[in-house]
Amino acid sequence: MPGSATDGARTMADKAMALETRGTCAAETPPMDRLLSTLVREPVTCLPDASIASVLQTMHRYAIGSIVVVDQEQRPIGIFTLHDLLSRVALPQRNLTEPIAQVMTRDLTTLPPKATAYEAALAMVRHGIRHVLVVDSGRLIGVISEKDLFSLQRVSMRQLSQDIKNADSLESLKQFSAEVRTLAQSMLVQGVAAEQLTQFIASLNDLLTQRLIDLEFRQEELGAIRLCWLALGSEGRLEQTLSTDQDNGIIFEPPAGTTPEAVRERLLPIAKRINLALDACGFPLCKGDIMASNPQWCLSAAEWRAKFAAWIDSGSPEALLHGSIFFDFRPLHGESRLAAELRAWLMSRVCTNRRFLHQMAENALRNRPPLGFFRDFALDGSGEHRDTIDLKLNGATLFVDAARILSLQTGVPATNTAQRLRLSADKMGIDRDEVESWIEAFYFIQRLRLRNQHQQNLHGKPMGNRINPYALNRLERHILKEAFRQAKALQARLALDYQVAGSG
Template sequence: MTVTAPEMLVGASTDFLKRFSPFNRMEPDALHFLAHRAALAFHPRGSEILTPEMGQARHFFIIQRGKVQSRQTGPASVTEYSSMTMGPGECFPIGAVSASRPSTNAYVAVEDSFCFQITADDFMQLMQMSPVFHLFCTQYIASLLNQSRQQLQSTFSQRAAEQQTMTTPLAQLIKREPIFVGPDCSARMALEKMAESGIGCMVIADDAQRPLGILTQSDLLRRLLLPGVDLSLPISEVMTANPHQLPCSASAYDAALEMATHAIRHLLVVDSDGQLQGVVSERDLFSLQRISLRQIRAGIESAADIESLRRASQDIRQLALNLIAQGIGAEQLTQFISALNDALTRRIIGLALEHHELYGIDFAWVAFGSEGRHEQTLSTDQDNGIIWTCPELQDAQPLRLRLITFAREVNDNLAACGFPLCKGNIMASNPDLCLTLDEWRGRFGSWIREPDPQALLNASIFFDFRVLYGNERLGDHLRAWLNKSAKSNSAFQRMMASNALQVAPPLGRIRDFVVDDDGTVDLKKSGARLFVDVARILALRTGVESSSTVQRLRRAATKMGVPNEEVAAIIDGFHFIQLLRLRSQHLDTEHDDANDNKVNPETLNELDRRILKEAFRQARKLQLRLKLDYQL
């Protein structure tokens, strides 16, 4: 039964629509058009609203009251019931109406329900009238994520007003015209110009104003004063060549990550032609931050003891929480946390090396798991190991014992800085994880040749690795060998794929989510892991060398010919789950707390619940692709 809303009810329809995205941001004339064209239809419990057998989708539906179940049809499904329950404010079928094709899902009323509906022609006209609606339909989850970030920022509006936003373009942070000298300028004249201008660095540029090098105040003592350099020499002979630079359009966050990663204090800002526009310093980026990156990194670099590094670890968490409040995305946040934690780990290793005689031993300290993927959250334990080489004619066992003794001190000091010892003993102090390059190849090879359950579990942990300290070539050699071995073993890939499908997205048949006994969803085990496991398999299959989940998905998708918009939606889903994990982790909780990755969906606002459902739906699509590819 369908009833067209009379004029007196249009206002009520408009008020209803304004409660939900994207209609709450839709242009007034477009919203008026929608409210006038919408007809309200009743669908009794158990009735089919739309199915593939009905042919080309002729209506776009918006649920006004009740619940509608969206169920996959056809022989291919990841679980027996690949379904999702939808409630008021949610709409369907966007893809089918947009493409003028039958729906691939069946939509059934779970309970007595009312839905607004407009014709496919009105839907297309609405897309043309409203950029907001058009963006929503073409970039569904990205549009929702943007609103969620805005909502989060408004929650922290007072804090955001007090602090510099990290999304500000660098062009807006440049405070003066660029100051530079040519490469033939004498060192003395360059220093005099620095003093006159009151700046902390001097840029050296060519005639076209393209940067060639930089000399900072911290360089003066080491490069000029102590060596007694003749100040009449050209500045080009003492400058740092090929200075780090970013385009004007890059954000303050991009600059902060670059500084943290490369341990630098100044970044050159250039236009699209590579011409110098100015210099951004740490002080520019973080003078308004309550805890500054410079303070954290300076504290790490100058730390003479573990107590100083423990304080730096707490500061990293606090800065990350400040950035969450500013609406920084999950990918940037996890990279930021990883970059600073990398610096912390390297300093801990450096302090430990002062107490151990390892000179002449070629080794690499390796991170596994989330740290190996650049995906650390605020709660994580240790997963690390050592790759080393034994010189010819030397006994390996004494060298191994020295490395293990050194690793034990590093593991203990990491624990003192808030990174608990791994309950599974996945640490470099474990003799089974302090292996030569040949031994690691043998270990990986045995898992690939005989993929029993334990081997598959090991592969899911240890195949996500990267070098944090030492000889990076050891990691490169192991990665190249691993990719070659795994890519040529389809049976191993198939077993990995089967293992990755053991956990299904927690989408309910009747209720929105399948929750644990305590009413929560584990966002790590039932969320992020689903994306991570599939991305690992796709990377091994296509020979992608990155250990990052997002990079694996992007690069593998390119090689496999997956449409950009499809992989973008999958990545957006992964990012939102990561962001929810970060938001549920607090400063006063211990690292790796049992509840750190759990969220009660009932406590989420309606927008975030909606995005979480869509994120799990993207995980299900990713698993379905894996199932079809390996015929599981």
Template sequence: MPDSSTEQAARATPFSPYVSLRHLVRSLPLTVGPSASVRETLLLLDKTRGDAVVVVDETSRVPLGIITLHDVLRRVAIEAGDLQAPIAAVMTGGLITVPADSTAHQASVVMVRRGVHHLVLIEADGSYFNIVSQTDLYTLPGARSTDLVTAILAARDLPTLVELAGEIRALVGRLVAERVSADTLCNRLSSLNDLLTLQVIELVAGQFELPYVQWCWLVFGSEGRLEQTLATDQDNGLIFAADSGEQAAVLRESFLPFAWAVNEALDACGFPLCKGHIMASNPQWCLSADEWRAAFAGWLENPQPEALLNSSIFFDLRGLYGQESLANDLRGWLLARAHAYPIFLRAMVENTLNWESPLNWWKGFRYDLDKDFPHTIDLKKHGSRPFVDAARVYALARQIPDTNTVERLRVAGEQMGVAAYDAAALIDAFQHIQRLRLEQQVHGSADAISNRVDPDELHELDRLILKESLKQVGYLQKRLVRDFAPS
């Protein structure tokens, strides 16, 4: 049974799809060596009331296989297996493993795609850490979207995926109408969009003879933060392993046609091509690991306006398809260095402070005088973006690996000793604005107005909460100034 400290840690860790699996597991790891008998393994399961045991190499601690209660029923009871036989004879090999520092969201997507109920978590050296089960990840797409998930996984052509992308948006519209919380909405939308994008990439990859090297499809911006709304274009790139600049150039030419085909397919599914060309099909963003590090280093060392703009997009990176360790290593490299560039961080803070509050001095609404959409407020530019930008600064300064804005704010608040109610106020304010954006996008008809809202058309309570939410931006920016003022 887990000891009291493990149980307390599990209760103390608030569940979030963005939390690290390392902090999510709720029991001590159950392991046996490959020579242990089936009987010994069953006794261990019974004693601990576990539902799975991982078989590990007794010297290296590398996981070799897994045995679950379902396996016991089928392979031991039904097939009358020998209880004295070594567990290696009945275990399931070919394990699906994920790094222990992966997020619950990543594990959920892997489980759904692979049709498994357990994932083995490993350390950086490949040794066993623990196991996570589907019951631990209870934010998997819910019952009403189960058929949609099944259909996405079964899709084998682009027209089917295009149709399913429309069904995803329709589902979100229904959830918005039911006033489901913003974090649940964004998580559901991100989970389904991830599954759809993975299917698109896999479908397109089968049409190309790709180089036999490690590579990973990267996502940035709102997709990297798991904060996609219904009005979002593509922000993606590709990272691959190369031994030299010359080899990188050759590999890039091989990947670009594939990347363009993926970008076009995603466009057909309702994710418009990026007007700023931040896509994997742009040679500038189809780079080797060394080239990505060089680009990031250049922005840190020379924080000019273009570098700050790029960092606000690319520094929210997440690996989606392929060798995710390439993305994790790149993010780790960035976090290990960014905090050592105070000039860059202060430039980001100054950029974040360049915000015009939609509230006037007596706390009424002030509009941005857009002649095409008068009497409206841009909820992205003047609402959610200040929270996103501030959270990114804190993540870089304090080496927080999370990409999600809520998690960044929560972890930064814990590290800095911010009162729980103050941190909760910031998070609630951000999520209220996100929900209003989604509501507007569901009912809006034009891209240009997808993030705009007329406060007079809001429910009285929503209007009041929006005012209070926008006030929180001011409080957050005052803290930024205090925390990053030159010493």
């Protein structure tokens, strides 16, 4: 953890876990974990007043597919690519004497030199682009292209995302879903950090779900109905692992003169087909029926506000359980405005409700890190799970629950656990090193979960979250104990903030 004696040990443990997963003794940096500063190629640039003709001559001379447009101080203001040449110059038959500024792409995606190749690949997947600019203190120092990353990664992540977007059938999406899982396991084997890996999984799963919804809705005539498909739970937090079911809902806005019941009756059959299609793609139906095809979770904006208000006012165990799932909602498809407005209303309703936040904290603190006397592990003592611990319930969830409460308290709208902790801590004046220790502990546990699921899958076993910590090597056990200690420290802060007795 940063600022602690275990900092070096944690790094060594991450490497050891990656090496064990790969089944090799090599200690090289995984290719996609390399810093962009070690990969970046010298940029070819031009000024905004350069003519289109001169820019094309430069691109031809250097045999490149893009050129960055910069100002006099080497600050990037645009990029011109072969795609721009076709769509903005050739097809419209633009005059080649015009300045390149007239046809360049102005919406740039940039990363710092210390970012990794995976962060660049993730940006390409999310934004559907082929080039990322590497910028230091506002000045351009290089360009990373999809081709550069492809040389490091055998599977083109952007190509997979494009294939998903262009899929025209459920059968195609089932195939691409399997490829997402294969790619995720390949990334795990290469030693990719858990934070990046879970975001990759969630981002590609988002694209797949969005395409499924597109295919279903294009067959329907919904008229003036405005709706948004909501991702809940781990998907809402962008924290999906290799084994994840589906949690989702719908928020809609009934057209004038139409009742919520009538809209719901129209949407439920479509939602059912989407849920079944997701199941066919490897996202099992939720055992608790937290799905958009359940009438309870296909609601108008007013009904969602009433539902949340009832949970907040009640504070019952069931209400607190629902809070742990539904407070993590994120818009996935459709009118994101509806989700944003619900989030704004929810934050204003909760952040001043000290009683409800206290109840949430009290409920979260009932789940303790599995540490026994002398800081040894406290294992389940009987039944089919004897001598194991649940890395999700008694590990990751400790951080997820605390981060949710802190974000509600501080009015932070983010749903991702790491983002919630960082942004809430900034507002609360918590030391950054302390926060990063919590986050690294959380992602160490997440990586253990991912590796465990990968190994279970390799051996044809159901993927789950239980491990025997004594099956880990000594270094990993040490780091896992430290991770649980960090969870205990985070819970201690929560207990102090909300004066929860008996939680030390």
